[in-house]
Amino acid sequence: MPRFLELKVADCKRLNADYFELWLEAPSLAPLCKPGMFFELKAQTAAQERKLFKPISVAGVLNDRISFIIKAIGPGTRALAEVQPGETLFALGPLGNDFPLVEGKNVLLVSGGVGWPPLGFLSDLLKERNKITHIHGGAGASDIFPCDRAYTVDGSAGEKGLVTQDLPQILTDQNIDIIYSCGPLPMIGAVQKIAPKIPHFASLEAYMACGLGACHGCVVPVGESYLRVCADGPVFNAADIRWEEI
Amino acid sequence: MPRFLELKVADCKRLNADYFELWLEAPSLAPLCKPGMFFELKAQTAAQERKLFKPISVAGVLNDRISFIIKAIGPGTRALAEVQPGETLFALGPLGNDFPLVEGKNVLLVSGGVGWPPLGFLSDLLKERNKITHIHGGAGASDIFPCDRAYTVDGSAGEKGLVTQDLPQILTDQNIDIIYSCGPLPMIGAVQKIAPKIPHFASLEAYMACGLGACHGCVVPVGESYLRVCADGPVFNAADIRWEEI
Amino acid sequence: MNRLATSLGKLSLQSPITVASGTFDTGYFDLFEQNILGAYTTKTITMQPKAGNPPPRIFETEAGLLNTIGLQNPGLKGFLSEELPRLRDLLDIPLIVSFSGSSVAEFEAILETLEKEEGIAGYEINVSCPNVEKEGIAFGAEPDVVFALACALASKSSRELIFKLSPNVTDIAQIAIAATEGGASSLALINTLYGAAIDWKTGRFRTSNPVCGYSGTALKPVALALCHKVAQAVKTPILALGGIHTWQDALEFFYAGASAIALGTAFYSDPLAAVKLHQGLKDHLEEKELALSELIGKASLPLP
């Protein structure tokens, strides 16, 4: 059951020009967090007062603390980037479902940009009992996080190109049993197209208002209907998504 | 001719629970400022970005600096209260007309609350060549500034009551030749009613949008029409105001 | 003494705070107690299930929210089988069912079906949908259509009948009069304004439908003006909504003539908006030693 709290900021540090890492003190919530779940966060500034919360995936949990890795791209995330340790912010969560866990598998993680954090968290949980290959892509060097193979559109880090470009090769070389992905819809769609038969769980992004399943604003075409990313996801079976509508 | 500038804050200090004093560096504007004139000021915060400027009277000038005495009563004035020395703020001014000056007269200054600053400034200019009596009133002790007789509604400073209560007495005792007033319209109206025959110049307050005479938002009923406090005032001959409409 | 008690037509409400149709869900009761609210309004249901519009469906503007949900709902049958039993079990507060139709007959059919169900205190009639019998012009746009619809529905039910009016009309007072004369026992206003947003980088609309419903803070002055206009035109109780966030906002609407208010978009910037509104209103009325009912419609002109 999600909670709505003012959480204390334990730390907020810049990782590079675009990203920062936020740590929140949340003894009652930290144990509930699983990879795929997210929070609706909001800074307590006058300018953000009437604004929507920002959905941000849990990037990790350490004792009483929850971490988030956030790209400052607009007013909401920029306001979050400026919170100071000791201050509080508004948090609604944990929200959404989580990735199903596996054992003894060859696991491929595919992430793009801000899709990295939930897969980084997932990787921590899976790595002892599975063989993991994590490929990650982004627009430029600042979008790159720890992984086995990195790709950038501008070639400023890792290989130049899209994260999906070597996918067929990797699937056979690593004999992949299951795929977990998180990133822009077109990326997830490309993965699904290349590997339609491999079990594939994708965490989706969508513009959100309520975060609680009330507004039906955050839907994606799944199965016979439009499902809510916040309440029915964010993790979906990639095969169920109606890719022809995307 | 008014200018629109980003002015550097030389100082901003709290005077009491409600009021603060703001000093701006404005070498090109300071020499233009006369008692009665005002600026449209605005803090450079995200929350104030799309907000109206706040009309604030010039409270004094010292070399290159202009001072303001401001009561923090709402979002606009509270944002001004939080500016730090060295920061800049937006200033449009100097705006409006000024009080006509006199010599060799028995002058009465009547101010209420935030009406004090322009009369304080005026007093500085008049005091060498005139005999001045300054009476001032407010809701409580924090509204009281240097004057000859102070009145508060709650009795927490000076005499309990309205600034106008001893007016008939003062007019005769001091043999007053001319009155300058600034404060809420009902106060100015009361003064005018008690002393209809004495020359009386009043600086008026009004809700303002443009501050430049463009929007016709800040009018008062004067003479045959509605005149703009920002561009036709703020100083009016109190006898010209259509008091029956107020 | 419950200073917050109010009534909306035939309904006695323990709190004047309700929720805007389509914006709220029982999930919020994980965050606060339902008795903060005076009533619970469902999202609008239609005869047939509706898949709704494709994404993107929402976009936040400087001072409000655009949505083009497209009335996604499980249809009347789905509502009766899945939603209604759950709501009946869960709710201690009056349940108001919002519904819409594409013809007067369809509205009547939905109402007749709902009349057979227990646990429904009232209906909120959403007339912002296109009328198939009138070239797709919204039901709520024409006084004669609203009058006919109100007559048809009022004659079939003794439950509270709330007509929810759209602000996108030339003269909302005429619509309010028509609904009242037809038998609406209260009026909810306002539904969303028209709104749109475009990504200046790409020239693409931000939502799958260019023209959306516009809600939130930006609407408050519009909603208040229309609440005043309607309160001047009819005596029918008003459920006011549109951009309400705080107890001070709510007071403005009570003064303008609203008997109750609803929160919608406010929940998305503050999930506890209703709780804070409730507390603030309670404290204010206690301090003033007033009951809410003493303020309703008591707005006056300013001193110059």
Place this chain on the structure above:
Amino acid sequence: MNRLATSLGKLSLQSPITVASGTFDTGYFDLFEQNILGAYTTKTITMQPKAGNPPPRIFETEAGLLNTIGLQNPGLKGFLSEELPRLRDLLDIPLIVSFSGSSVAEFEAILETLEKEEGIAGYEINVSCPNVEKEGIAFGAEPDVVFALACALASKSSRELIFKLSPNVTDIAQIAIAATEGGASSLALINTLYGAAIDWKTGRFRTSNPVCGYSGTALKPVALALCHKVAQAVKTPILALGGIHTWQDALEFFYAGASAIALGTAFYSDPLAAVKLHQGLKDHLEEKELALSELIGKASLPLP
């Protein structure tokens, strides 16, 4: 090459930025050069002088401005004797005179008088005023009235004839079609929405008229939606306004089909809004190697 050049019906404008009637005055030219603007629009004048409404006339809301100025103006004669000569001397940019009347005959009489004067490039017809011949319903509310008015005025002038439309109507596209068919050579939209505010402490309206005109940031999504609706309905050039502040805002309107835009309330939060808009637009178009005219009406649907 002037990438910012545009046209509005018969007018060629060196800048697509103009000013909203009633919000602007030549006093602003103390702060910036007039050639930032493509044209100058006067406040609305009427046949007889108007004293306007008593104070308080304005109030700022969370995201906009309420005003009830009441068309204070010196009347046609006063305008001709005091304002027009001054404007003619001062302006290097086209002058658009906004006027209004209380009957078709009064509109015609004003136009006929202005036709005799030089230095006027066009007229902006403000149809938001009550029509004395039609029980005080606003002129702009009824397509047939708008059509008749446009016919009457278009036949008497070869100058640019801009009809300024109100958003407070059920279907603005119908009004736009009527104005176009009657002979309006361009359309300005939108005028203010209805809006009100009440002081929650006292229950008093914040302005001397309870129902005001509502302008500013809050209006932008509404103005954009209506600009899109009108652009879909008619080919008549559009002068868009309502809540525009930044060059990004302006781009949204160009994509939605506007040939030019106007700033109003924006001046009150930033007196240099037009200068920044001009610069931002210029830089953007240079970076993209585009002329403004290439963007107009090029909005498209989003990728899902």
